[in-house]
Amino acid sequence: MNEHLTRAALNAAERGWHVFPLRPNTKRPALHGETACPRTGACASGHRKWEERATTDPDRIRAAWAHAPFNVGIATGPSGLLVVDLDVPKDNSSTDAPDGAATFEALCERTGQPVPRTRTVRTASGGLHLYFTAPAAVRLHNTAGTLAPLVDTRAWGGYVVAAGSTIGGAAYEAVGPALLRPVPDWLKALLVPAHPVNRPATATGRRHRPYVDAALAKETAAVSSAREGQRNAMLLRAGRALGRFVASGDLTRTEVETALQGAGESAGLPTAECRATLRSALDWSITHNQTSTREAA
Incomplete structure (x- = not known):
């Protein structure tokens, strides 16, 4: 199994895709977290997460996979990839529920x-x-259910499990076309956020766009760097903090959800947990801040 998985990692690296080890039989990174970081080796100048440590170096790959039958993670951002994830319903009780392939x-x-x-x-x-080459001129990030139910995307801040890996005895395997194509223009248009437009402050409490952008960047960074045990609470706080800009119209809900979903997953939170926390935080914040705005008027 080690030889098979080492070859899977090397095959991905030969394509220019940056790989890192996942725990055997899972899709969780096998690299140490920030709290356990020894601050030596690759982390001598500070903790480096999986996206930064992913590599195409065959010597590093062979050395890493010699220790255990690690599954193979592909860091999509550094690899120049956008991957569309067409998921299946988690609840198998309803065979009529559409899957991600159907909604896509x-x-x-x-x-x-x-x-x-x-x-x-x-x-x-x-x-x-579905693997695509990402546009060089745009830095795409993860989305979760933005395009359609059970359709997520992985780009910067995200990763996918490579072909050749196995979970529960089932393998990830290449099927259908082997040729890698660029992201279609229509799909790119749905994923690229509208160009920010500066909006003047108004009596309803809207602020200049640079202030809003700074707040979005600050909260996203805080979630990305949150330590284990604090990540969900940090995501909840960030969602509530940014929800006021959704209520005022300075940010769209999609902008906030996309940024914080990617940050939460980058920090190690499961996709479904991020979605649920963000939904709760934004629902509360938008309702609270809309009420405050009406009372002030």
Whole structure:
């Protein structure tokens, strides 16, 4: 198994994709967290997370995978990838529930576009990963359910499990087309946020855009760097802090959810936990701040 997984890691690296080890039979990073960081070696100048430590160096890969049958993680951002994750429903009690492939196909139909054909990997749970080359001029980040239900994307701040890895006896395996294609223009348009426009302060409490951008960057960084045991609380606090800008119209809910979802997952929180925490935080903050604005008026 070690030889098989080492080859899977080397194959990905040969494509220019930056890889790092995942715990055997799981999709969780096998690298140490910040609280356990020895501040030596790669972390001599400060803790480096999995995205920074992912590599294409075959010697480093062989040395890492010699220790255990690690699954293979691909850091999508440094690899120049955007991966569309078409998930399957977690609740298997309803066989009629549409999966991510079906909701993505419906999205393509609504936009008048064919379902893109590109390198595809079937996941251990039966979902699909569609691999695309990311646009060089735009730094895309993760999304969770923004495009359609059970459709997530992974770019900067995200990773996917590479073909050849196994979870619960089921393998990630390449299926269908092998050719890697660029992100279609229509899909890129849905993922790239609108260019920020400076808005003057008004009587409703709107602020100049630079202030809003600084607040978004500050809260996103705080969530990304949160330590284990504080991550969910930090995400909740950040969502409530930024929700007031959604209530005032200075940020869209999608802007906040996309930024904080990516930050939460980068810090190590599960996707579903991030979604639930953000939904709760933003619902509370938007309702509270809209009420405050009406009372002030």
